[in-house]
Amino acid sequence: MSINTFTNINRCTIKTLLSVFFTLVLLIQTAPAGTTSTVFFYNPESSVDNFAALKSEFDDYLSNLGEFAFQPFSERATFETALTEKSQGIYLLSSWHYTQLNSKTPLEAKLVGVSKGELQQRKILTAKDISTISSLSGATIAGAGSDEYIKGQLQQMLGSEYSVIIPKIKLLSVPKDIDALMAVGYGVAGAAISSETSFNKLAMINPKQHAQLKKLADGEKNFLLIAAVTKVQKTDETPLLKVIEGMQDQEIGERKLKMLGLDGWKRIDALDASLSKQLR
Amino acid sequence: MIAQMKMNFSKSINRLILKLIFQLVILFLMGVVPAFADNPSKIFIVNSDATVTKYREVKLAFISQLNKQTNSTVEFTIDDNHTPEQLEKLIKSENPDLIFSIGSQAYQLSSQYGENKPILFSSAINWQRFGHRDNTFGIANELSMSQELSLSRYVLPGLNRIGVIYDPKFNTERIAEARKQATELGLTLVELNNFEADSLEKNVEELLSKIDILWLIADPSVLSDKDTVEKIFNLSTEHKKPIITYSNAFMSYGASLIIAADTPTMGRQAANLAQNILLHERIKEVVQTPAGSHIALNVCQLNKINIRYNADALDAVNQIIECK
Numbered sequence: 001m002s003i004n005t006f007t008n009i010n011r012c013t014i015k016t017l018l019s020v021f022f023t024l025v026l027l028i029q030t031a032p033a034g035t036t037s038t039v040f041f042y043n044p045e046s047s048v049d050n051f052a053a054l055k056s057e058f059d060d061y062l063s064n065l066g067e068f069a070f071q072p073f074s075e076r077a078t079f080e081t082a083l084t085e086k087s088q089g090i091y092l093l094s095s096w097h098y099t100q101l102n103s104k105t106p107l108e109a110k111l112v113g114v115s116k117g118e119l120q121q122r123k124i125l126t127a128k129d130i131s132t133i134s135s136l137s138g139a140t141i142a143g144a145g146s147d148e149y150i151k152g153q154l155q156q157m158l159g160s161e162y163s164v165i166i167p168k169i170k171l172l173s174v175p176k177d178i179d180a181l182m183a184v185g186y187g188v189a190g191a192a193i194s195s196e197t198s199f200n201k202l203a204m205i206n207p208k209q210h211a212q213l214k215k216l217a218d219g220e221k222n223f224l225l226i227a228a229v230t231k232v233q234k235t236d237e238t239p240l241l242k243v244i245e246g247m248q249d250q251e252i253g254e255r256k257l258k259m260l261g262l263d264g265w266k267r268i269d270a271l272d273a274s275l276s277k278q279l280r
Numbered sequence: 281m282i283a284q285m286k287m288n289f290s291k292s293i294n295r296l297i298l299k300l301i302f303q304l305v306i307l308f309l310m311g312v313v314p315a316f317a318d319n320p321s322k323i324f325i326v327n328s329d330a331t332v333t334k335y336r337e338v339k340l341a342f343i344s345q346l347n348k349q350t351n352s353t354v355e356f357t358i359d360d361n362h363t364p365e366q367l368e369k370l371i372k373s374e375n376p377d378l379i380f381s382i383g384s385q386a387y388q389l390s391s392q393y394g395e396n397k398p399i400l401f402s403s404a405i406n407w408q409r410f411g412h413r414d415n416t417f418g419i420a421n422e423l424s425m426s427q428e429l430s431l432s433r434y435v436l437p438g439l440n441r442i443g444v445i446y447d448p449k450f451n452t453e454r455i456a457e458a459r460k461q462a463t464e465l466g467l468t469l470v471e472l473n474n475f476e477a478d479s480l481e482k483n484v485e486e487l488l489s490k491i492d493i494l495w496l497i498a499d500p501s502v503l504s505d506k507d508t509v510e511k512i513f514n515l516s517t518e519h520k521k522p523i524i525t526y527s528n529a530f531m532s533y534g535a536s537l538i539i540a541a542d543t544p545t546m547g548r549q550a551a552n553l554a555q556n557i558l559l560h561e562r563i564k565e566v567v568q569t570p571a572g573s574h575i576a577l578n579v580c581q582l583n584k585i586n587i588r589y590n591a592d593a594l595d596a597v598n599q600i601i602e603c604k
Contacts, residue, residue, distance in 0.1 A: 049542075049574075050598045057600060138561070140552055142571060170552050174572040175542050176596045178434070182427055183571040187564050188549065206430040208464050254591075261595035 037240040038089040041072045042079035043225065043260075044149040045094045047175045049074075054259060061256050065243050076146070080105070088235040090244065092260070095223035096149065098279070106231040109279040110241055112271070113224035113262040114248075115197070119275065120221040123153050124199060126213040127191035128184050133162050133216055139190030140170040142180035147171050153193055157217040178202065185209035191216065223279065225260055320352045321558045324376035326367065326390050327357040328383025328403075334543045335382045338402050341547025342380065347555060358385055368393040378554055384410070391416070398557050402550050403543075406498075407567070417553055417566050419546045422498075422526065423539065424569040425454070426461040431539050431573055432524050433465060435593045436493065439522070443491035445472045445484065445512075447501035454497065477504075484512055488519040496525040496535070509533060520585040528576060531601060536587065538576040545572025574598050 039062070041054065051072045058070030073079035076097075083091055084105050091107070101107060112119050130136060143150040150171050158165065172189055174180050177198030183189040185206070196218070203210040227244055229237055247253030248264030257263065268276050323346070327335055343353060354374050356367055371379070371393050380400045381390040387401040388410060401407060401418040429442070442462065446455055455471065462469040470491050475483045488494065494516055496503075503509055513533040516523050522536035531538060549568055556563055575596060580603035582589055594600075 046595070047572075048596065048598055049544075053598065053600045057602075170555070172545075172548055172552055172571060174545050175574070175598075178431070178596060179542075179545070179572050182430065186424055186427070186569050186571070188568050188571045201434075205434045206426065206465065209426075209430075255594070258591045258594040259597070259600075 036067045036069050037235070037237060038069045038071050039092060039240065039244065040079060040082055040086075040089055041070065041092040041260075042074075042076060042097070043092075043094050043145075044076060044097055045145045046261075047144050047146075047173055049175065050259065057256050057259060061247075061253060062243065066239060068240055068243060083230065086234075087230045087232050088237070089229075090237050090240055091228050091230070092225055093228065094149075095226050095279075096152065098223075098226045098228060107228040108231050108233075109226050109228045109268045111227035111245060111265040111267060112279070113226070113260070114264045114266050115224055115262050117263075118197075118224075119266060119271070120223050121195045121197055122221045123157065123193055123219040124196050124215050125154070125157055125191055125193050125217040126181065126184065126199060127216050128212045128214070130190050130216065131214070133158060134165065136162075136191060136216075137165045137168045138170075140172050140188070141191045141193055142172040142174050142183040142189035143193035144174055144176050144180055147173055150193055153219055157193075157219045178205065181213065182206065182209060184213060225262060226279070227265065320350055321377040322374065323351055323353045323554060324371060324374055324379045324397075325353055325355045326379060326381045326386040327355065328381075328385040330357045330359065332383070335403055337543040338382050338547040338550070341544040342402075342551045342554075345548040345551035351555070351558070358389070364389050364393070371395070371397070377558055380550060380554060387418075400550055400554055400557065402546050417557060417563065419549050419553070419568050419570060421541065422570070423541050423573060425458045426464075427569070427573065428524075428526070428539050429458070429461055429465055429467060431575065431596075432493070432495075432537060433467065435537055435575065435577060435590055435597070436522065436524070436587065437590050439492035439587075440466065441468045441470055441491045441493075443470045443472065443487045443494045443521075444497060445475070445487065445494075445502045446497060446499045448473050450499050450501065451497065477508075480508065481511060481515065484515050485519070488515060488521050491521060494521055494523045496523055496530065498526060517581075517585060520587070522582060522585060522587050528599075531576060531578060534578070534581050536578050536581045536585075538578075540574045540576075541570035542572030542574045546570050576601065579603075 039058065051074055054072045055070060062068035062070055073082070080101065093101070098107060098109065130139060141150070141154065150173065151166065154166055154169070155163070172183065174183060177194035178201065180189070180192040180194050181199060181202050184192045199213070227241070245265050245267070247257050254263065268279060325339060327339060329335060346353070354376065356362060356370060358364070358367070367389055376397060378398045378400060379390045379394050381387040382403050384404045387404045387407065390399050391410065391413065396415070398415040398417065399413070401416070403421055404410065404418065405421055407418060407420065444455065444458065459469050470487065472483055472487045496512070510533060513523060517534055523534070524537040524539065525535045526538065526540055528538055528540070549571055553568065576599035577589060577597045578601040580601050583603070
């Protein structure tokens with residue numbers, strides 16, 4: 001075999017390989033961008049490390065109903081990157097986070113979470129031995145969620161009148177509201193920030209501790225979890241939205257929703273105008 | 281004339297002193313003169329074992345919670361290359377303001393070589409057995425009885441008669457506390473504390489017939505060997521009674537509910553406590569109970585024995601075990 005024949009064979013192989021490569025590239029580009037629709041979840045209001053449980057329970061449920069998946073996030077930045085880069089799928093996030101993100105990455109709320117018939121909840125500040133807000137200076141406040149979230153809630157509750165106190169407060173992030181409330185009972189924290197609902201739950205769980213706590217301040221009402229899509233959405237998420245909305249109609253789906261602290265969902269377009277405008 | 285000169289001299293000196301004070305105040309405000317508070321406190325972290333996940337979680341949460349402007353850290357992990365003798369030398373040369381020990385071995389060695397430094401411990405199992413110096417502080421390894429019982433009632437409501445097996449040699453005080461807490465929560469504690477190894481099976485069966493749920497606590501006499509543990513779990517399943525316990529190690533035996541301390545919260549608590557110690561603030565609780573809880577729910581086992589759980593508590597559950 002001459003050198004020329006050898007070179008010709010090589011050229012031919014390279015040509016074939018290149019054409020196969022370009023065909024593959026074209027195929028990939030013309031295929032729908034990701035056939036699996038994903039629910040992305042991040043909640044700064046909770047520090048319960050249950051991501052593995054959420055992933056497995058929701059994946060199990062959703063994958064039985066179509067090409068759907070669930071992706072929980074523990075880091076806010078990673079969640080936000082996924083949101084801005086992908087612009088597809090459904091984003092489950094707290095209303096506090098939704099309001100913050102909406103100014104950077106325009107979102108469109110589609111569903112709002114419901115718990116015991118309520119769409120909104122209020123955060124409250126309770127204490128056992130501290131009776132005035134000014135005495136909070138130097139105290140430890142326990143709360144569930146990220147430090148940034150707890151601090152934001154405190155600022156909103158205490159207002160500008162007590163803004164000088166906030167840098168003097170030590171925060172203790174605990175996994176859940178009930179832990180924060182009980183931490184006050186055991187003297188680990190001076191005060192707790194929790195939802196009003198969790199405070200009422202404490203009355204059933206530990207009536208003595210509940211009776212010892214007094215309310216120092218309360219915040220504005222906020223929506224529970226929001227299901228949203230980006231306004232520059234690349235894909236149609238109607239099928240996945242329908243599946244999420246329908247979870248409350250099946251016992252198994254409702255049980256998964258309970259892991260997020262919800263009983264069901266309500267469509268934003270079915271809300272009273274005074275409420276829905278808060279999410280625009 | 282001399283009097284006039286003395287007066288002028290005194291005035292000049294006063295002016296000079298005032299000028300100096302004024303300049304110093306300006307410099308201080310401008311941050312040119314380093315404030316003493318800017319000198320960070322040095323915290324020496326001693327870890328019993330780098331391979332233990334729980335220790336690593338505590339350490340990471342501790343460092344992340346610390347105020348970086350006012351604290352610096354030095355780390356030491358006990359292993360084949362880092363001997364107790366090296367620890368002693370390093371404590372002397374680093375001269376830290378506080379020693380944070382993670383795990384029992386680290387706590388013991390820190391107490392031995394820490395001289396008069398304040399010591400803060402966490403993750404030390406049964407820390408009471410090591411003795412206690414005046415300037416020792418800590419985060420206990422176990423949740424308080426009240427928290428364990430309250431959370432158990434939250435997740436598995438309506439199970440009011442709680443059985444507990446214990447040896448008075450190890451757990452008299454703990455059970456006295458549990459009795460008090462159970463009464464406050466409207467629960468009844470049914471105790472089994474007088475048993476022989478040969479009659480354990482019969483005694484456990486008797487106990488199971490009187491209770492709604494069995495609470496397995498850390499007791500070396502009861503949890504003496506694998507066979508005994510298996511026997512207790514098997515009897516419990518036969519009698520359709522759930523077991524609540526403190527460690528994930530019992531999940532494979534069929535524990536229905538595990539309530540333990542959340543380790544990252546322990547690290548954050550330790551960091552807050554460290555800062556209180558370094559600032560010489562009043563410490564209300566020298567040894568704090570862990571504030572965060574970690575809950576594992578074995579739905580598979582509960583379905584097997586036909587016990588219902590509170591679905592509204594699922595958002596507080598970290599781990600759910602389903603049947604495979």
